[in-house]
Amino acid sequence: xxxxxxxxxxxxxxxxxxxxxxxxxxxxxxxxxxxxxxxxxxxxxxxxxxxxxxxxxxxxxxxxxxxxxxxxxxxxxxxxxxxxxxxxxxxxxxxxxxxxxxxxxxxxxxxxxxxxxxxxxxxxxxxxxxxxxxxxxxxxxxxxxxxxxxxxxxxxxxxxxxxxxxxxxxxxxxxxxxxxxxxxxxxxxxxxxxxxxxxxxxxxxxxxxxxxxxxxxxxxxxxxxxxxxxxxxxxxxxxxxxxxxxxxxxxxxxxxxxxxxxxxxxxxxxxxxxxxxxxxxxxxxxxxxxxxxxxxxxxxxxxxxxxxxxxxxxxxxxxxxxxxxxxxxxxxxxxxxxxxxxxxxxxxxxxxxxxxxxxxxxxxxxxxxxxxxxxxxxxx
Amino acid sequence: xxxxxxxxxxxxxxxxxxxxxxxxxxxxxxxxxxxxxxxxxxxxxxxxxxxxxxxxxxxxxxxxxxxxxxxxxxxxxxxxxxxxxxxxxxxxxxxxxxxxxxxxxxxxxxxxxxxxxxxxxxxxxxxxxxxxxxxxxxxxxxxxxxxxxxxxxxxxxxxxxxxxxxxxxxxxxxxxxxxxxxxxxxxxxxxxxxxxxxxxxxxxxxxxxxxxxxxxxxxxxxxxxxxxxxxxxxxxxxxxxxxxxxxxxxxxxxxxxxxxxxxxxxxxxxxxxxxxxxxxxxxxxxxxxxxxxxxxxxxxxxxxxxxxxxxxxxxxxxxxxxxxxxxxxxxxxxxxxxxxxxxxxxxxxxxxxxxxxxxxxxxxxxxxxxxxxxxxxxxx
Numbered sequence: 001x002x003x004x005x006x007x008x009x010x011x012x013x014x015x016x017x018x019x020x021x022x023x024x025x026x027x028x029x030x031x032x033x034x035x036x037x038x039x040x041x042x043x044x045x046x047x048x049x050x051x052x053x054x055x056x057x058x059x060x061x062x063x064x065x066x067x068x069x070x071x072x073x074x075x076x077x078x079x080x081x082x083x084x085x086x087x088x089x090x091x092x093x094x095x096x097x098x099x100x101x102x103x104x105x106x107x108x109x110x111x112x113x114x115x116x117x118x119x120x121x122x123x124x125x126x127x128x129x130x131x132x133x134x135x136x137x138x139x140x141x142x143x144x145x146x147x148x149x150x151x152x153x154x155x156x157x158x159x160x161x162x163x164x165x166x167x168x169x170x171x172x173x174x175x176x177x178x179x180x181x182x183x184x185x186x187x188x189x190x191x192x193x194x195x196x197x198x199x200x201x202x203x204x205x206x207x208x209x210x211x212x213x214x215x216x217x218x219x220x221x222x223x224x225x226x227x228x229x230x231x232x233x234x235x236x237x238x239x240x241x242x243x244x245x246x247x248x249x250x251x252x253x254x255x256x257x258x259x260x261x262x263x264x265x266x267x268x269x270x271x272x273x274x275x276x277x278x279x280x281x282x283x284x285x286x287x288x289x290x291x292x293x294x295x296x297x298x299x300x301x302x303x304x305x306x307x308x309x310x311x312x313x314x315x316x317x318x319x320x321x322x323x324x325x326x327x328x329x330x331x332x333x334x335x336x337x338x339x340x341x342x343x344x345x346x347x348x349x350x351x352x353x354x355x356x357x358x359x360x361x362x363x364x365x366x367x368x369x370x371x372x373x374x375x376x377x378x379x380x
Numbered sequence: 381x382x383x384x385x386x387x388x389x390x391x392x393x394x395x396x397x398x399x400x401x402x403x404x405x406x407x408x409x410x411x412x413x414x415x416x417x418x419x420x421x422x423x424x425x426x427x428x429x430x431x432x433x434x435x436x437x438x439x440x441x442x443x444x445x446x447x448x449x450x451x452x453x454x455x456x457x458x459x460x461x462x463x464x465x466x467x468x469x470x471x472x473x474x475x476x477x478x479x480x481x482x483x484x485x486x487x488x489x490x491x492x493x494x495x496x497x498x499x500x501x502x503x504x505x506x507x508x509x510x511x512x513x514x515x516x517x518x519x520x521x522x523x524x525x526x527x528x529x530x531x532x533x534x535x536x537x538x539x540x541x542x543x544x545x546x547x548x549x550x551x552x553x554x555x556x557x558x559x560x561x562x563x564x565x566x567x568x569x570x571x572x573x574x575x576x577x578x579x580x581x582x583x584x585x586x587x588x589x590x591x592x593x594x595x596x597x598x599x600x601x602x603x604x605x606x607x608x609x610x611x612x613x614x615x616x617x618x619x620x621x622x623x624x625x626x627x628x629x630x631x632x633x634x635x636x637x638x639x640x641x642x643x644x645x646x647x648x649x650x651x652x653x654x655x656x657x658x659x660x661x662x663x664x665x666x667x668x669x670x671x672x673x674x675x676x677x678x679x680x681x682x683x684x685x686x687x688x689x690x691x692x693x694x695x696x697x698x699x700x701x702x703x704x705x706x707x708x709x710x711x712x713x714x715x716x717x718x719x720x721x722x723x724x725x726x727x728x729x730x731x732x733x734x735x736x737x738x739x740x741x742x743x744x745x746x747x748x749x750x751x752x753x754x755x756x757x758x759x760x
Contacts, residue, residue, distance in 0.1 A: 079500070080499050080500055082585075085582060098581070099581075108516075108518075108523070108577055108578060108580070111522075111523050112516055112578050114578070114581070114585075115582065115585055116496070116582040116583050117497040117498055117499050117589065118497055119667060120459070120460055120500070121459050121667070121668055121669075121670050121673070122547070122668065131548045131666050134664055134666070135665050136488075136491060136492055136619065138488075142616070143488070143491050143492075144619070145664070167502070167504070167591075168511045168725050169725070170514070194665070198488060198492050199582075199583070200486050200488070201478070201479075201486055201494070201579065201583070202465060202494055202495065202496040202579075202583040202584065203496050203581070203582040203583020203584070204582065204583070205462075205494075205495055205496050205497065206661070206662070206664065206667070209497065209662075209665060209667045210665040210666045210667055211547075211666070236522070239516065239523065239524070239525045240525065241514075241525050281586070282586070282589075284514055284515060284525070284586065285513035285514060285515050285571070285574070285586040285587075285589060285590040286513055286514070286590045286725060287501070287589045287590055288501055288502065289501075345548050345549070345550075
């Protein structure tokens with residue numbers, strides 16, 4: 001894999017590095033934009049200028065480290081995080097489970113690249129544990145609050161903005177790629193029980209906002225040229241402002257690994273809506289782009305068995321994450337996203353003492369009347 | 381009105397000022413946290429430290445300006461922006477219009493303080509024009525793309541975070557106020573036609589993300605103590621993690637002015653869910669708070685005629701904003717939010733030339749095959 005990231009060695013100052021396979025080269029001697037705690041300064045240079053730096057960066061004879069010697073951090077200072085829902089297969093299979101009475105695909109889906117704003121402050125770097133979230137779920141006549149019993153993953157391809165755009169000036173499908181610096185895999189952890197109870201009418205909120213894990217290394221868009229293919233046919237034809245950008249599907253094989261075993265294989269190229277269409281849609285109302293904005297593709301799922309991008313799809317709503325499970329998402333040529341499930345934290349306000357909390361199997365009962373002592377919480 | 385903001389005079393360096401009525405005092409001589417382009421450094425001091433600075437700031441004998449002499453800017457560098465939907469009256473009346481077949485109030489509403497992530501990068505300071513957004517609406521058998529014909533306002537009270545919280549450590553209802561620096565009015569501009577077509581299943585996106593206007597002056601929480609009252613009765617009683625904070629309803633009379641005429645009068649105190657409950661909910665899954673995070677109450681609407689916080693409620697879905705309309709939101713003791721509607725920008729990619737765009741009455745037909753020339757766009 002090839003890409004830029006931000007790393008430190010032995011508690012030193014974070015700086016930008018280039019990762020090539022298992023080797024990381026310190027680029028900080030190459031200029032100010034590389035002596036930074038994020039890629040934002042580099043990304044803000046724009047497509048042409050950052051493309052010119054790519055060859056010197058790859059050839060740079062700076063200090064080199066094995067990947068195991070460095071501590072990588074979140075590579076981007078994220079502005080806004082928008083998550084799309086651009087896989088026809090994922091949207092249909094989730095629709096079938098969440099809305100069993102209705103049409104699995106919402107009536108707007110083939111017209112609108114459906115997306116929503118998600119929580120930028122909850123994006124963390126690969127390798128960070130995910131703590132099982134508490135939340136409201138409806139299991140009986142009335143809802144209860146407690147650890148999610150349906151903690152899931154979502155395998156997504158994210159892209160980050162380099163060149164900003166002005167408020168009031170939409171980015172067209174033809175110009176979209178000029179604004180994108182590069183791509184990175186995302187695991188958009190999701191609590192399905194919390195989601196099912198909260199999402200009508202304003203969409204997913206706490207079921208998503210507890211954590212999204214991002215790869216530590218961002219692969220520049222320039223390196224993806226050879227993977228570009230035509231996207232799946234769109235029927236009906238998209239409206240004029242989305243007409244184009246179908247040459248930006250990406251042939252990138254994907255894998256999901258659970259506790260060392262590959263449980264899914266898919267490919268980014270199956271996504272219905274492409275990156276230029278997503279970006280043209282997201283800015284069609286005049287919303288501005290800032291350097292560091294992150295866009296997720298939505299879960300990438302194929303149509304065959306064993307190609308789902310989430311457990312709810314792979315197991316037909318039967319199996320979810322247990323404490324201690326480790327998930328690794330991989331994409332050919334891209335950096336992995338790794339995360340292990342830590343038990344729910346049980347912060348108990350005094351008033352909780354009076355009411356029972358229902359704990360799922362496998363979650364240790366560490367509750368106490370005192371929420372102050374971190375030792376009282378379940379930890380990894 | 382009383383509050384902190386960030387201002388400049390004659391193109392000088394932005395700094396923090398204190399506004400008292402029509403007078404603004406330059407606080408930059410009081411210390412580094414006041415010589416800043418945002419309130420974030422001041423807010424990050426935390427509740428006690430910033431409270432200690434309040435008396436010296438109010439008494440400071442620095443340079444003074446009339447409000448008309450200064451240029452105020454967005455006072456906060458916003459992290460994440462979460463918008464709630466905490467008015468029972470607003471939720472019910474919108475539900476009646478958007479889901480005429482069903483129960484006007486979603487079944488989860490009295491259990492869950494419904495909210496969603498909104499777009500931080502689209503928050504602008506009071507006084508900024510709002511450009512009518514383009515977007516997809518469903519008016520016939522198939523959707524069309526063009527300027528919103530149902531551009532609306534939402535009168536909200538926002539609060540901003542001073543003291544951050546750690547990822548994985550929920551804020552309790554009892555501790556919530558310690559994290560809040562102050563409040564400011566918001567106008568969460570909304571395109572109802574775009575919203576109706578896009579919002580199932582992932583919630584409002586482009587119907588909201590084009591712009592939210594925020595007051596230029598933030599009133600510290602310490603100054604609201606005298607306005608605290610008990611919130612409306614909550615039935616059924618909230619779950620344990622939301623049990624408390626009902627002493628944080630705020631008796632703040634509100635007004636909406638359209639082109640100089642008052643068209644609505646309401647009061648913040650009618651909100652069903654309070655700020656501590658909103659914050660406890662938003663962090664109950666472990667999401668962290670960052671200094672600068674912005675939370676909106678959701679539209680504040682009363683139960684009587686003439687108390688709606690949006691035009692769709694005030695006019696029973698009959699009248700929306702016309703180009704040139706000016707809206708001013710006022711709250712007793714708070715800074716106003718002002719904004720004028722500018723005509724839709726018509727960025728026309730080459731491919732648009734082949735397809736018609738339907739323009740609403742009042743929107744000038746400035747379209748052209750060439751989207752490059754800013755002179756081709758409708759502007760204020």
